[in-house]
Amino acid sequence: MTLQEQMTQLARQARAAARELATWSTAQKNECLLAMAEALERQAPALQAANAEDCEAAQAARLSAAMLDRLRLDEKRIAAMARGLREVAALPDPVGRVLDERVRPNGLRLRKVSTPIGVIVIIYESRPNVTADAAGLCFKSGNATILRGGKEALRSNQMIARLMVEAARERVPAFPEHAIQVVTTPEREAIPALLSLTQYIDLCMPRGGEGLIRAVAECSKVPVIKHYKGVCHVFVERAADLDMAEKIVVNAKCQRPAVCNAMETLLVDRPLAETFLPRIAAVLAAKKVELRCDAESRKILSEHPPAQTSAWKIRPASEQDFYTEYNDLILNVRVVNGVAEAIAHIGQYGSAHSDAIVTRDEGAAQAFLQGVDSAAVYWNASTRFTDGGEFGMGAEIGISTDKVGARGPMGLEELTSYKWLGYGSGQLRT
The missing domain is CATH 3.40.605.10 (Aldehyde Dehydrogenase; Chain A, domain 1)
Structure with a gap:
């Protein structure tokens, strides 16, 4: 045969x-x-x-x-x-x-x-x-x-x-x-x-x-x-709770880096970059995450290196890096100025999969939720939740980033079509 x-x-x-x-x-x-x-x-x-x-x-x-x-x-x-x-x-x-x-x-x-x-x-x-x-x-x-x-x-x-x-x-x-x-x-x-x-x-x-x-x-x-691909982002906005931001970033990148809803790029708002970047970089270094940084974040980290540098892995980010789904302990880092610049970055480099903002500012959050055109967009939650089981759909069959038809986790309802049933009593079209 x-x-x-x-x-x-x-x-x-x-x-x-x-x-x-x-x-x-x-x-x-x-x-x-x-x-x-x-x-x-x-x-x-x-x-x-x-x-x-x-x-x-x-x-x-x-x-x-x-x-x-x-x-x-x-x-x-x-x-x-x-x-x-x-x-x-x-x-x-x-x-x-x-x-x-x-x-x-x-x-x-x-x-x-x-x-x-x-x-x-x-x-x-x-x-x-x-x-x-x-x-x-x-x-x-x-x-x-x-x-x-x-x-x-x-x-x-x-x-x-x-x-x-x-x-x-x-x-x-x-x-x-x-x-x-x-x-x-x-x-x-x-x-x-x-x-x-x-x-x-x-x-x-x-x-x-x-x-x-x-x-x-x-x-x-x-x-x-x-x-x-799943090029997912977490944006730590200037009004973020930094303890919460740290936990979300670590979960989104490190909990299971080989899956499509893991974060690939961390965006940090400029007003808190000098405070948050050294802190999160030290935590990520301890978890053996390699950082690929834009010029601004690289400069900040060179001026404020973590106390323990034995596990420190940092290199310049290329343009192509921001388009890349690593499925590994590698993370892009970029400093942006405000929500609009974060949305623009995601619109250019993202894959319309899952993106998140961490902030206490509801106005900033709503602008992000409305402005990011991805299958799942989060406020103060990890991108790792884009999953049929986590959405209460049972096991999922996949994540769709298409815009026509199913989008996001595909559960039971997304695996059906429909038909029209007509019930007549002798009607004829004239």
Whole structure:
């Protein structure tokens, strides 16, 4: 069987499964999700063993420390996958919601009702927990899903999907076995082959680095929801509470630097730069963060170095640095003069993902919230909150920075379409 034939078979099977899922009740879907969660917990040792093989191969291939962190499945992450499935089961069913209803003068009743999208392809890198998150959300919203993870996580992804399907079929025998499928070939040509099948596939969502997402968007013949990168900012405004600002900056950069909602650029308002920059630089240096500074912040830090300089890593920031998503303990630093200049910087260099202002000045905060055109904008909170679980949506399928269609964390409602139902009594158009 050729690669194209393999992908066509996957897509046909998914289309058939999607037709079945569209008629499923909420109770049936929830029963399956709970069974999937139990199976992941019960089979955690076997899942960790498969993941250990992936991690060993990834280390031999010299993957970066950040990528290895994304790949690794420990007990906490397996428990989080199971918890995410249970949270999705507890959420309202997004299918069948009446979004609009009207009666025309001729008596024709029209109802706009939410429906599944159909077949969704998810393409992602390293993080095997995406397999459970994406499959669970697609399933609850009545969609069949085809999962194409990175080759470095192939064993982990296949086992997660297999455990979920087997558990669902055991609990509800009518579960369509092809509702959740994993592309098992690591060949890159599988992606354009799969995304050429517009008669079977309705949507693609790539999750990963900018290179992956651009490659998928350029080759796909089906619609793609995307975010190219997460160049997120925290702006510490002149009226900020500096204790709060320090905690938010450290959390946004250091809590998990390899994810898309981690801060990549710190903007500091000029009136407090000489006070705040040396303070935050010392804290970040202790956490082994490399600073890439504009001329003004570099001058301030050279004149006010921290007491402990053993971990001090600072270098000039290039123009390109401000466009860069590092996914690492590297942070750009720039001094700006006021909210307007911060908004202008984010508008030029940002990626419309997540940006935050720290201030006690409500007027400054409102100007920032209105002026920054990103999927999520925060006042006195870390950018790390841009996440489906943190938004109360259950596990998310991704973050969209598109402006048409879904934007921000994509939960259940974002995985539905709609159709119009017309109820007549013989009406004819004249």
